[in-house]
Amino acid sequence: MDDARAGSLSAPVRPEAAALACVPHVEYDDALAHVEARMTRPRWLVTIDGRSGSGKTQLAGTLHDRHADTQIVHLDDLYRDWDGLSAGLVRARHIAEQWSRHNASTYLPTHWPGTAARGRVTVTPDRPLIVEGVGATWVGRSLAHAALWLEAERETRRRRALERDGETFVPYWLAWELQEDAWFAAHPPRPDALVPVPDDPIRG
16 A cells, blocks of 8 residues: 555544635634624623644633633533533533523533532523533534634644543543544534644643
8 A cells, every 4th residue: 555545544534624624714823812803792602612632621711811701611511421422512502592592501510530520500691601612613503703613633632632631531532533523524513713723822
């Protein structure tokens, strides 16, 4: 087998690639400005999507630091187990719909191994909302004021995800990736901006 064919087999086209091909790119350092330009109302919803390990939680935290009245729904808190991607997104969509109708909602964050158990979280309708995690653009479809997709190389994402979650994620990485494949094949992401993420996106 020649090198070109071997490379094509090792790097298959991801199911979301076609949907993202025409999405405008925004540099990582300009991503927050892109979002903030769309915050034209006291109540706004921002979604931050991307594959596992792409830096969604970090960017959501930075946005929250700049807008302290916001509330964040981390989709990791709604996936009930390593097979729970689609069910967690349905739960999150319900929360977003309730917020859009000016209704409060509550959820119990998933108790992942190695983390502390937490009590129920209330999402109030009078504060801005950030939803971050795999599938977030679907959660916010027709509701979000800004929707980002974070794009990073697979090996970079894998390294960052394992650094974040430790050995508990190792047996599940490929299975979770297959769930991502299936989800994005059925529900292509529709962000308004694609943000290429550098290997070390930490900023002061």
